[in-house]
Amino acid sequence: MPESPADQAALAASQTRLPLNGITVLDLTLARAGPTAVRHFADWGADVIRIEPPPGEGEDVAGRRHGFDFQNLHRNKRAITLNLKTREGHEAFMRLAQKADVILENMRANVKHRLKVSYDDVRAINPRIVYGSISGFGQDGPYGARAGVDQIAQGMGGLMSITGEPGRGPMRVGIPVDDLTAGNLLALGCMMALFDRERTGVGRWVTTSLLEAQVFMLDFQASRWLMEGEVAGQAGNDHPTGIPTGVFPTSDGHINIAASSSRVFTRFCEAIGRPGWLQREDWKTQAGRSRDRKAINAAIGEITATKPSAHWIELFEANGIPCGPINTIDQVFADPQVRHLGMATKMHSPHVGDTEVVASAINISGFSKAIRSYPPDAGEHTGEILKSVGYSDAELNDMRQKGVI
Structure with a gap:
């Protein structure tokens, strides 16, 4: 129109x-x-x-x-x-x-x-x-x-x-x-x-x-020390306190999955066909899953490695389970949501010609953030x-x- x-x-x-x-x-x-x-x-x-x-x-x-x-x-x-x-x-x-x-x-x-x-x-x-x-x-x-x-x-x-x-x-x-x-x-x-x-x-x-x-x-890693006396260490791709949250293999790469809360973990187990995991005493609580992170991550990885990333992202999205691909920077700017958000913005310079730079991440209604x-x-x-x-x-x-x- x-x-x-x-x-x-x-x-x-x-x-x-x-x-x-x-x-x-x-x-x-x-x-x-x-x-x-x-x-x-x-x-x-x-x-x-x-x-x-x-x-x-x-x-x-x-x-x-x-x-x-x-x-x-x-x-x-x-x-x-x-x-x-x-x-x-x-x-x-x-x-x-x-x-x-x-x-x-x-x-x-x-x-x-x-x-x-x-x-x-x-x-x-x-x-x-x-x-x-x-x-x-x-x-x-x-x-x-x-x-x-x-x-x-x-x-x-x-x-x-x-x-x-x-x-x-x-x-x-x-x-x-x-x-x-x-x-x-x-x-x-x-x-x-x-x-x-x-x-x-x-x-x-x-x-x-x-x-x-x-x-x-x-942030919370500092407050863990200030309030609880806990000195955080390295956790790799795992979330420091909420498991399972991390990187998992697929048949064609890796994806991120975040299913640490009890509600989401329940949906996750049902979605991947492992409702029996919900009955394991050591995995019933977030604290228990965090203590047993190696075992639970390995079990999840055995399943996710059997199918491609797109399969799991579609399945988890349909069940309200946070997940996403792990993009290289070129893939970031090809992503449809990033393109929709306009995070690559056009700029013309007499010195470098027509190019793109990173847009402001702030949006204010009624105002343009185009490069002037x-x-x-x-x-x-x-x-x-x-x-x-x-x-x-x-x-x-x-x-x-x-x-x-």
Whole structure:
């Protein structure tokens, strides 16, 4: 059915007016954790100004910039180059900061103070600023001065001790989970600070760290220790406490099955033709099944290995038993539900052409999450942005000659 004029107007409005329109963000972030936070602001309509140092000689800036990682992280922004170590560069930054709403950074904790672009420096000229910081281990304390990266935090925060198969040694998770979580948490915290500013007129300093994010993400594994004194270990593909939940072989691969609750386990046993399992004293409770996980997993595996994955997924879905295939990443983006959700979103760039990047996982009724602009080249908008805060062409030329921009 064709869209009505009203529907078409609403769609057009959703692509030009977004929830964060009118918010200006200065992006001082590096690597992944900080840009993950900034991406939420950029995707939902803030005017994000990415501030980078002028490139050094011999750096492969274009190669990195036009690669899959940078392109996925830095869409919907404008970009300037600015040497914050110079007097002129610092002055230009402070002019921008005076009109900004949010500043986001993930430098080592002491660097922003050395550059005189810290929260205290900025709020002296703009008390409404919301200043967001990610560090490796916190802004102070015994490890405050340390640099931190994702895998170090995975190890220190306990994740590697509970990931992987028992007896095989520590194992990292296959994505930078601490970087991503810290970035998501910082964005959430800054949004709350902006909401609070509407009532108070005063900004806040919002901080998190890779270590805090990892400890937070331990979730029930952390509360097992805090409340019960249990130190979780590695459980491989099994759920740490609810069995049977894990990976099971099929005649053409593997599938995930989650049938740990008594109700679902009953349906599961009936579906695979093993109602007698329900009468076994050692398997009647979740605790009992967890104690005897090796035996029950082996028994299930003998059955599931006789037929292909599609057979079992169809059967279990029909009986309300959570299950699913184990997809490679190419299969993920071919999955009909992932395609329906639009998790690969189109983007055009004059540098890389027509491509796709990962869409925001947030959906807000009435608003589009289509990519509005490609990741800019370094300094692509330096002139227009600095002119907007009063710089003349002559001043910009002088700053270029001095290596400030």
